[in-house]
Each structure stands twice: as C-alpha cells, then as structure tokens.
Amino acid sequence: MSTTAMTIVGVDVGGTNIEVGAVDPDHHVLDRAKAATPETGPEDVIATIVDLVRSLDASPTAIGVGIPGVIHEGHALTVPNLIGWTENVDLIGPLTKQLGVPVTLGNDANVGLLGEWVAGAAHGGKNILGLWMGTGVGGGLILDGRPYTGTRGAAGEIGHVIVQAGGALCTCGRRGCAEAYAGRRSMRGVATAMVDAGWKTSLFDIRDDEHKTKLTSKVWAHALDGKDPLAVKLFDTAIETLGVALGSTNNLLDLDRVVVGGGLAEKLGQDLADRLHTAAEPWMLQPSPDLQFVVSTLQDDAGVVGAAALARAALINP
Amino acid sequence: MSTTAMTIVGVDVGGTNIEVGAVDPDHHVLDRAKAATPETGPEDVIATIVDLVRSLDASPTAIGVGIPGVIHEGHALTVPNLIGWTENVDLIGPLTKQLGVPVTLGNDANVGLLGEWVAGAAHGGKNILGLWMGTGVGGGLILDGRPYTGTRGAAGEIGHVIVQAGGALCTCGRRGCAEAYAGRRSMRGVATAMVDAGWKTSLFDIRDDEHKTKLTSKVWAHALDGKDPLAVKLFDTAIETLGVALGSTNNLLDLDRVVVGGGLAEKLGQDLADRLHTAAEPWMLQPSPDLQFVVSTLQDDAGVVGAAALARAALINP
Structure with a gap:
C-alpha cells in the first residue's frame, strides 16, 4: 500500500472554525484547510466539511471527525456549542455517502488528547488527563494506556x-463546578460585574484594540502580561479552582500525566502547567513523583491529528 | 487438575480483624477463619496470617491478600489504618517463604470491588465505582472492563x-474532602461536638448498650431506625456530600454502575444505594439511563473472594 493511500483526513469541528488536515501515518499534517463554522444547523456543517475535504490535495483512505458533543455509538447525542444542532444527529451517514470513505466520529476533547498522545505532549504516558482551557473547561482521558470515553462517551468532564x-453558578446550571470559576465565559461574566462595581481593568480595552468581541486567550494573555490587577485576580482564582478539581481527579485516578491545552496554554506555555501543578499538589492524597504536568505541543493541530488517529485506529480495529 | 488443587486462599486484612477463606474456582468460600488484627506491627500480622491459612481445611495453589494501604509493585507503600506499620513493608517475601505458594497483594478497597465483580453486585458491569462507607470512605474502580488501580496503585479514593x-477539616489534613462529612470517624467527631453543645441523641447510649467503643454501623443503623434527630441530620449530610463526590466522579468517568458496600450498606440495604443515587443525580452533567446504584451482595466475604480472585488472575497472567 502506498503512503498516499494511507493518508487520512482529520476534521476538527469547533464552535468558531472547522479545520481539516491530510495526515500521514507518522501523524504529520501534509495539507490543511479551514472555514468558519456555519451557524445554520448540521446540514450546512456537513456541506462545509465535504467542501473542505475535497479542497485538500489528498485521496484519503478514511476520515475522522472531532465535534464538541457527546458521541455515543457513532451518533452525536448533544452538541451544546454548535448553533442549530438538535439531539441525535447522524453525521456518519451523509459524510460517508458524499465522501465515499469510512467516517469515524469522536468528541473534540477526547480527540485532541488522542492527537497529543500519538504525536505530542501526552506521548508515552499511560494514565493521562487532557485539560483544555477555553470558553469552557473540557477534558479527555487515557487510562491504562487506552483512550477512555466512558459508558456513553461522556467521560472526561473535569470542568x-x-x-x-x-x-x-455554572453555565451548566449547577453550582460550584470548576468551569464556573475557570471557564473564559464565566470569567468574563465576573469581570463585567466587577467593572460595573467600579474595578478598573485593561481587559475590555485590549479586547477592543484586538477587534475581538470576546475576551479571547490572546486578550487574557496580554492583560496578564501587563499585570492588570483584575485579570490577575480572576486568573489566580481560575488556577486555584482548577487545582482543586485536579486534586480530586488525581485522588480518583492516580495519573502519570496532565496535558494542558487550549488557547491559554499556547499563549502562556509551560508556566501555566507548572502553576496548575503547584495549585493541585496540596489537594493530592499521594503526591506522586511519577506525575508530570506539561503543555500541549501540537496546539491547534491536536484536533486534526487526533481525529485522523481515531479514524486510523478504526480501520485497524473496526 | 483437581478442584482441590485450584483452591485459592483469600486474606482480608482489616483494621480490626483478619479474615481468611478457602475459595473455589466458582468463587464460593469453602472454609473460613478469623482473628483480631495484631496491633504490634507487620511481623505479628504476618504470623497471624500464616496461622490462619494453616488452620484452613485446604491446600491452596496460591494466596491473595487485601490490605488497607497503597500497593505498588507488590509492596505496601503506606498502611495508615494498621498500627505499627512503617512504609514499604515486604509482605510477599515472608508469606511466600512460610506458606510455600505464590502470594499476590492488593489494596482492600480494590480487592473488595474485584470480589463483587467476579461474584457479586458488580458482576456484568464495565465502568464501576465501588464506594465503601466505613470508618473512612474508600473506593475502587473497574474501567473498560478491567480493574483500574492507577500509576502507583493509589486510585479510587472517592473519600x-x-x-x-x-x-x-478531613482526617487526611485537607479541607473539604467527602470523607470529612461522610466517614464514620469524622461523623462521630461532629456528633460529640453537638452533644457538648446541648444536642440530644441516642447514638452514645446505643453504643454503650451494644458494648461498643465506637459508633459502629450497627449503632448508626439502630439510631436511624429510631429516627434520632441528630443521627438523621448527620447521615443526611453524609448522603448529600457523597452525592456531590459521586456527581463529580460520574462527570469524569461516565460510569454504568456504583456498588455501595461497608457495614452501613449491609444494615440499610438497597435504600442506601437509592438515596445516594438521588443525591448524586442533580450533580451529573449527563444523567445516564445506563447508570445503576446497587448495594454489595457479598458483604463481609467481598474481601476474601476478591483477594482469591486477584491471586487467581496472577496465576493465569503473572
């Protein structure tokens, strides 16, 4: 079989963009394409994926897709971060039909960790948590040397x-989740309230200067770099809170590695992983010499590489 | 090979008693013996195990031992609940030498869940938490159809x-662990303080009537049965708190079964499992139709049966 025949396309469907990449058996991305995620429901998302895949210089053997939802038996049960998606959407049927190759579906956080595991910061680990700091706080697990997704594909929700x-109050409706303190969406809500109460911050000015509508990772990184007191206070709270959640997780799972990803990890680097390690340690029943905290090395490519690895694994072991 | 030759002895070392049982390949306990756990260190514990095993009507092929500590690479790293134990005790060497058969060591909570998995309430489950309510709150995990003990054998600490x-304040020194609200040792501490502050309760009278020195499961069950208001308040707090910890655990692990064991499970039965399920559900991101809460069916035998199963697995796959 030629190398070309073994090229697999990985698709990373995010709330903002859809990214696709042709990935070789060594997990290198050979060609890539990107488009805004349609906000008009699954049919348009499927059409965009098909167009993007066809635009690549590749004849893929299979396609892997990571989406921000719970995947159970090949169906997307819930996709809270994509506008216009209802429950139980069949992505595999239409994509397989239009692209003519097998399609495998996975949750974006799990797929991102899989990418880091085959070719990035999780490589060589056995019991791993992937912690993705973004709009929300997502997570994925590898346990006993195998991806772990749980009974209905919903495992890994460290947020x-x-x-x-x-x-x-967390945006999920419960009270006291880590994400309520450490998700960028919640942090922005608190920042807004504190500004209303008279606190000064550069966060919203930086946002405007960057022509953003949200407090992105870049905005946070810039404000933290300038030692903005409110940004520092909110970020310290996020780190402290994630330390508690990581402590609980390690008491349950006795990990050997935590991989930290998402926009902030890209901006802040290993310092972010070290700060989380320091925050988690006091909550650990058995602080372990085997436990490492590292940042994502694939960054934006983790989703595409992981989605391709998922499809590759499905070809070998369907 | 005769059935007799396949008999394995399971040893359950607890803080109060050591129990041993000759277990057949169908996980039935054929003969059993029991003695108080020596409080004079590992050597006397080893001597007691040897005496108990020799007293059985069995010629075991192997011996499995569950102890209340962290087991890493066959050694007991820490054994907080046994008096006179220091770190890194070699149990396997002396036991193998004196009993002349292979000895396998495991953590008592993991071993108890293994017993329930091969022959009890966990049977047929794939992603399982064993929750043991006792002096402390212990736990064990089976994930993706395999016992999961973590990187250094310390996984499963839901307490x-x-x-x-x-x-x-938890007896581990940290603040806010589930065990600080739901472990019997901590609950007794709070009960004592509340009595000092003028609250009335039958708990300590029942303890004296039963000739106990501690608030045992039997004492708690009796007081709850009599609707003692302080006992009810403390127990409600324990259930509520465990509900939170179980919610977090399920958000991480997307389980299909929770098995509840320990003295209180024996006394209160399925009602305890149902109450924990009700308390956990509001904290679950994805309440799952696949998730069952059940009580231990092997009760006191779980440790002995599980220890034998552990040794049996080691014979097959050393």
Missing part, C-alpha cells in the same frame, strides 16, 4: 468536577 | 474527592 458544592 | 474546597 464539571464540583469544587465548591453550592458555590458559583 | 478524598473534594466537595467543598476549604470546608470541613
């Missing part, structure tokens, strides 16, 4: 490990 | 999942 039962 | 960061 909804409760750190303070009855505490801050 | 040290943090439910309220900075909350009640």
Whole structure:
C-alpha cells in the first residue's frame, strides 16, 4: 500500500472554525484547510466539511471527525456549542455517502488528547488527563494506556468536577463546578460585574484594540502580561479552582500525566502547567513523583491529528 | 487438575480483624477463619496470617491478600489504618517463604470491588465505582472492563474527592474532602461536638448498650431506625456530600454502575444505594439511563473472594 493511500483526513469541528488536515501515518499534517463554522444547523456543517475535504490535495483512505458533543455509538447525542444542532444527529451517514470513505466520529476533547498522545505532549504516558482551557473547561482521558470515553462517551468532564458544592453558578446550571470559576465565559461574566462595581481593568480595552468581541486567550494573555490587577485576580482564582478539581481527579485516578491545552496554554506555555501543578499538589492524597504536568505541543493541530488517529485506529480495529 | 488443587486462599486484612477463606474456582468460600488484627506491627500480622491459612481445611495453589494501604509493585507503600506499620513493608517475601505458594497483594478497597465483580453486585458491569462507607470512605474502580488501580496503585479514593474546597477539616489534613462529612470517624467527631453543645441523641447510649467503643454501623443503623434527630441530620449530610463526590466522579468517568458496600450498606440495604443515587443525580452533567446504584451482595466475604480472585488472575497472567 502506498503512503498516499494511507493518508487520512482529520476534521476538527469547533464552535468558531472547522479545520481539516491530510495526515500521514507518522501523524504529520501534509495539507490543511479551514472555514468558519456555519451557524445554520448540521446540514450546512456537513456541506462545509465535504467542501473542505475535497479542497485538500489528498485521496484519503478514511476520515475522522472531532465535534464538541457527546458521541455515543457513532451518533452525536448533544452538541451544546454548535448553533442549530438538535439531539441525535447522524453525521456518519451523509459524510460517508458524499465522501465515499469510512467516517469515524469522536468528541473534540477526547480527540485532541488522542492527537497529543500519538504525536505530542501526552506521548508515552499511560494514565493521562487532557485539560483544555477555553470558553469552557473540557477534558479527555487515557487510562491504562487506552483512550477512555466512558459508558456513553461522556467521560472526561473535569470542568464539571464540583469544587465548591453550592458555590458559583455554572453555565451548566449547577453550582460550584470548576468551569464556573475557570471557564473564559464565566470569567468574563465576573469581570463585567466587577467593572460595573467600579474595578478598573485593561481587559475590555485590549479586547477592543484586538477587534475581538470576546475576551479571547490572546486578550487574557496580554492583560496578564501587563499585570492588570483584575485579570490577575480572576486568573489566580481560575488556577486555584482548577487545582482543586485536579486534586480530586488525581485522588480518583492516580495519573502519570496532565496535558494542558487550549488557547491559554499556547499563549502562556509551560508556566501555566507548572502553576496548575503547584495549585493541585496540596489537594493530592499521594503526591506522586511519577506525575508530570506539561503543555500541549501540537496546539491547534491536536484536533486534526487526533481525529485522523481515531479514524486510523478504526480501520485497524473496526 | 483437581478442584482441590485450584483452591485459592483469600486474606482480608482489616483494621480490626483478619479474615481468611478457602475459595473455589466458582468463587464460593469453602472454609473460613478469623482473628483480631495484631496491633504490634507487620511481623505479628504476618504470623497471624500464616496461622490462619494453616488452620484452613485446604491446600491452596496460591494466596491473595487485601490490605488497607497503597500497593505498588507488590509492596505496601503506606498502611495508615494498621498500627505499627512503617512504609514499604515486604509482605510477599515472608508469606511466600512460610506458606510455600505464590502470594499476590492488593489494596482492600480494590480487592473488595474485584470480589463483587467476579461474584457479586458488580458482576456484568464495565465502568464501576465501588464506594465503601466505613470508618473512612474508600473506593475502587473497574474501567473498560478491567480493574483500574492507577500509576502507583493509589486510585479510587472517592473519600478524598473534594466537595467543598476549604470546608470541613478531613482526617487526611485537607479541607473539604467527602470523607470529612461522610466517614464514620469524622461523623462521630461532629456528633460529640453537638452533644457538648446541648444536642440530644441516642447514638452514645446505643453504643454503650451494644458494648461498643465506637459508633459502629450497627449503632448508626439502630439510631436511624429510631429516627434520632441528630443521627438523621448527620447521615443526611453524609448522603448529600457523597452525592456531590459521586456527581463529580460520574462527570469524569461516565460510569454504568456504583456498588455501595461497608457495614452501613449491609444494615440499610438497597435504600442506601437509592438515596445516594438521588443525591448524586442533580450533580451529573449527563444523567445516564445506563447508570445503576446497587448495594454489595457479598458483604463481609467481598474481601476474601476478591483477594482469591486477584491471586487467581496472577496465576493465569503473572
């Protein structure tokens, strides 16, 4: 079989963009393409994926797709971050029909960790948590040397490990989840309230200067770099809270590695992983000499590489 | 090979008693013996295990031992609940030498869940948490159809999942662990303080009537049965708190079964499992139709049966 025949396309469907890449058996991205995620429902998302895949200089053997939802038996059960998606969408049927190759579906956080595992910062680990700091706080698991997705594909939700039962209201509707303190969406809500109450911050000016509508990772990194006191206070709270959730997770799972990804990891680098390690350690029953905290090395490519690896694994072991 | 030749002895070393049982390949306990756990260090514990095993009507092929500590590469790293144990005790060497058969060591909570998995309430499950309510709150995991013990054998510590960061002081020294609210040792501490503050309760009278020195499961069950208001308040707090820890655990692991064991499970039965399920559900991101809460069916035998199963697995796959 030629190398070309073994090229697999990985598709990373995010809330903002869809990225696709032709990935070789050594997990290198040979060609890539990108488009804005349609906000008009699954049919248009599927059409965009098909166009992007066809635009690549590749004849893929298979296609892997990571999407921000719960994947159970090949169906997307819930996709909370994509506008216009209802429950139980069949992506595999239409994509297979239009692209003529096998399609495998996975959750974006799990797929991102898989990418880091085959070719990045998780490589060589056995019991790994992937922690993705973004709009929300996502996670994926590799346990005993195998991706672990749980009974219905919903495992890894470290953002909804409760750190303070009855505490801050989370966007999931529960009170006290880690994400309520450490997700960028929640942090922006608190920042807005504090500015209303008279606090000064450069966060919103930086946002405007960057022509953004949200407090992106870049905006946060810039404000933290300038030692903006409100940004520092909110970020310290996020780190402290994630430390508690990571402590609980390690007491349950006795990990050997935590891989930290997402926009902030890209901007802040290993310092972010080190700060999380320091914050988690006091909560660990057995601080372990085997436990490493590292940042993502594939960054934006983790989703595409992981989606391709998922499809490759499905070809070998369908 | 005769059935007799396939008999394995399981040893369950607890803080109070050591129990041993000759277990056949169908996980039935054929003969059993029991003695108080020596409080004079590992050597006397080893001598007691040897005496108990020799007293059985069995010629075991192998011996499995569950002890309340962290087991890493066959050694007991820490054994907090046994008096006179220092770190890194070699149990396998002396036991193998004196008993002349292979000895396998495991953590008591993991071993108990293994017993329930091969022959009890966990049977047929794939992603399982064993929750043991006792002096402390212990736990074990089976994930993707295999026992999961983590990188250094320390996984499963649901008692040290943090439910309220900075909350009640736990006997582990951290603040806000589930065990600080739901372990019998901590609950007795709070009960004592409340009685000092003028609260009335039958708990300590029942303890004296039963000629116990501690608030045992039997004492708690009796007081709850009599609707003692302080006992009810403390127990409600324990259930609520464990609900939070179970919610966090399920958000991470997307389980299909929770098995509840320990003395209280034996006394209160399925009602305890149902109450924990009700308490956990509000904290779950994806309440799952596949998730069952059940009580231990092997009860006191879980440790012995599980220890034998552990040794049996080691014979097959050393």
